[in-house]
Amino acid sequence: MCECDVQRLGSSIPEYRGIVGEEQVQRFLGNESHKDHFKLLEKDQNSLLVGARNIVYNISLRDLSEFTEQRIEWYSSPAHRELCYLKGKSDDDCQNYIRVLAKIADNKLLICGTNAYKPLCRNYLLKNGDYVFEKEYEGRGLCPFDPDHNSTAIYSGGQLYSATVADFSGTDPLIYREPLRTERSDLKQLNAPNFVSTMEYDDFIFFFFRETAVEYINCGKTVYSRVARVCKHDKGGPHQFGDRWTSFLKSRLNCSVPGDYPFYFNEIQSTSEIIEGTYGDQVQKLIYGVFATPVNSIGGSAVCAFSIRSILETFEGPFKEQETMNSNWLAVQSMKVPEPRPGQCVNDSRTLPDVSVNFVKSHTLMDEAVPAFFARPIMIRISLQYRFTKIAVDQQVRTPDGKSYDVLFIGTDDGKVIKALNADSFDSDKTVNSVVVEELQVLPPGVPVTNLYVVRMDGDDSKLVVVSDDEIQAIKLHRCNSDKITNCRECVALQDPYCAWDTTEQRCTAVGSPDWSAGKRRFIQNITKGEHKACGRPVAEEVAPAVPSQQTTKANGAKLPSSQEKLPIYTAETLSIAVATSCLAALAVGFVSGFLFSRRCRGEDYSDMPFPDQRHQLNRLTESSLNADAAYLPPCANNKAAINLVLNVPPKNANGKNANSSAENKPIQKVKKTYI
Known part of the structure; x- marks a missing residue:
């Protein structure tokens, strides 16, 4: 957890204030008296441009110090703030929060702010x-x-593509590039969307967002994740469609646990940039995304990857439509699709026939969902304490054996950062072997991670930048040189692509070593299994193999850092012996207790009765609630014959009269009856 002193924001002198475990981290703070709403807007090799409250900070990536001479301050005018107050907004709302920034030239910036609503x-x-x-x-x-x-x-091709809202109330969402926009109040195009990210690829601009699923509306209400696509060269349609997209299409993103009844993670939260790497025996371009379940559902989060190829193939598939208001959403038959195919990129969209423009206007949704690469989520976390919020990827980190892995850094809404990877990704594109390398409490608990950025530098200066609403921190990408990693087995058990055991130096060393390319002979590492025969047998097995080790272990028993510690796991044989012993002990104690209790409660007056059941039944008959002070009523001492308990009738004498009847003729009196 971070234990940080208060620092005045915007200081040009770097200060190391935070602590993650035993590691000191760099921090940058903004306005400590108000919420800054930090947003990472632009990044290059040397600096970060961060939008905040009335300010754009230019922060050095070397030490998170600010280039104060390049700070941009932009305050809302008094007239705009006064108008904002009249709209019912607070003083904090009526500030200028910088939300959009783009470099439109080497020496020119485009900046947009909320400007008091x-x-x-x-x-x-x-x-x-x-x-x-x-x-x-x-x-x-x-x-x-x-x-x-x-x-x-x-910003692409000299134009700004944005996904936001166009009105004060936030009820008019749009995807916009002057002068083109999506349709107003058309739920088939955008239905209460939450936009996540935007990126360009070839002639397309992709938008990732989540929205209320219009195709599910007849069955209830749910949220689906989407990827939408527009063409860079879209010039609008003919006639009255001159300010409307002719290439806007969208597909569902399928991040789910496969099975007869798949479990879906429907709400996308963040995406990475486009990652190019080798997976299995093929080169692919992937986009990693963070997904979550609804807030009123089981608390779960997942990371899925999607290939650019699969996304593009989906947009070439069948369209989805609803013929009538009460009909199901089904695939459009190919014979109903006009020519040229709607939604394609053309040289001049203004020459398209009206039938194609009308079709794509009412058929923006594709029938097929984009399948997850690897056919399943890379990582799943079920937790009531936190959910995933952001993801950043350090792509294709090479290991001494020549393999490459994508290292995932995942932020949560509770201030944690999780480092994970798919250990099978280099060898197969069909299987997933999730490995969580470490889980760090970077921000104070309850503070969400709003952005992550991997900074690659020469030597050991590479870092991960963690952004929240009110502070920015930089931590190391790895902890290979930690004092907790003292031997070969512990180093290999990390399964961290950044770390390998150096047999020459006899220490756990990090990626970037001058001799890292020396390969298997000098460096020992095993990402897939987390153990290596060159490290020898574990000490616990040599000394007392039959006694479970009390140290936290992973794979073959190597000691792990505290961020990975797990509860000890016992063998099936030990568990079986413990269960059997518990059962026998319980039976013995129960038998002895029952026997002693029955002897204590047995009545001495009925000890001569031959049958235990008869004694038990008579004890029940003699119980009475009339005398609260007595535990039971003793049997009445008289000379009259006993009552037949079986038939519930009195016995008779030889003359046929009841044995218990009086010789004198007396009137019949009422008696109290007790039913048992």
Whole structure:
């Protein structure tokens, strides 16, 4: 957990304030008196541009210090703030939170802010090391009104593509590139979306978001994850469709546990950038995504990967439609699809026939969902304490044996960062072997991770930047040199692509070693199994193999760091002996206790009765609730014959009269009857 002192924001001197385990981390703070709503907007090899409350910070990646001379301050005007107050917003709401930033040239920036719920955009020019204001224009459709709204944007080909809302109330979502936008109030195109990310690939712009599923509306209400696609060269349709997309299509993302009844993680939270690597025997381009279950469901999160090839193939598949209001959503027959195929990229979309434009306007949803790469989630975590929020990937980290792995860094809404990977990814694209290398409490508990960024630098300076609403931290990508890693087995058991045991130096060393390419002879590592025969037998097996070790182990028994410690696992034989012994002891104690209790409670007056059942029944008959002070009523002493308990009638004499009847003729009196 971080234990950090308070530091004044914007300091140009780097300070090491946080502690993760035994590791000191770098921190950058913003305005400590107000919520900053940090948003990582632009990054390059040397710095990060971070949008905040009325400020754009330029932060060095080397030590998280700020380039104060390149800070951009942009405050809302008093008139705009006054109008914001009249709309019922608080003073914190009526600030200018920078949400969009793009480098439109080497020395020119495009910046958009909420501007007290009246979005504006500006261009800034870099002159003599300072950013100078150039011009200002309307930001509606490019920037959200609310800093908490999930919006995303990307600058490509000289134009800004944005996914946000176009009104104050947030009820008009749109995907926009001037002058084109999605349809207004058309639930088939966008239905209460939460936008996650935007990226470009070839001639396409992809938008990832979650929304209320219109195809499920007849069965209830649920949220599905989507990927939408538009063409960069879309110029709008003919005639009245001149300001509408002709290439907007969307598909469902399927992140689920396979089976007869799949378990779905329906709500996408974050995506990585496009990752290119070798998986199995083929080269693929993947996008990793973080998914979660609904907040009112079982608390679960998962990480799934999707290939660009599968996404593009889905957009070439059949369309989905609902013929009538009460019909199911089914695939459109190929004979009903007009020519040229709607939604394709063409040189001039304004020449498309009206029938194709009308079709794609009402058939934006594809029938097939995008399947998960590896055919299943890479990692699943069921927890009531936290859910996944963000993901960053250090792609294709090479190991001494020549293999490469994607290392996943996953942020949670409880301040944790989890490092994981698929140990089978290099050898197969059909299987998953999830390995959690470590789980760190980077931010204070309850503080969500809002962004992650992997910074690759020369030597051992590579780091992971962790962003929250109010602070930015930088931690190391690995902890190979930790004091807890003292021998070969412990180093190999990490299953960390960054770490290998150096047989020459006799220590756990990190990726980037000058001799890392020396390969298997010098460095010992096994990502798949977490054990290696060159490390020898574990000490616990040599000394007392029959006694379970009290140390936390992984795979073959190597001691792990505290971030990986698990409860000890006992063998089936030990468990069987324990269960059998417990059962026999319980039977013996129960028998003895029952026997002693029965002897104690047995009545001495009925000890001569031959049958235990008869004595038990008579004891029941003699119990009475009339006398609260007595445990039972003793049998009445008289000379009259006993009552026949079986037939419940009195016995008779030889003359046929009841034995218990009086000789005198007396009137019949009422008696109290007790039913047992």
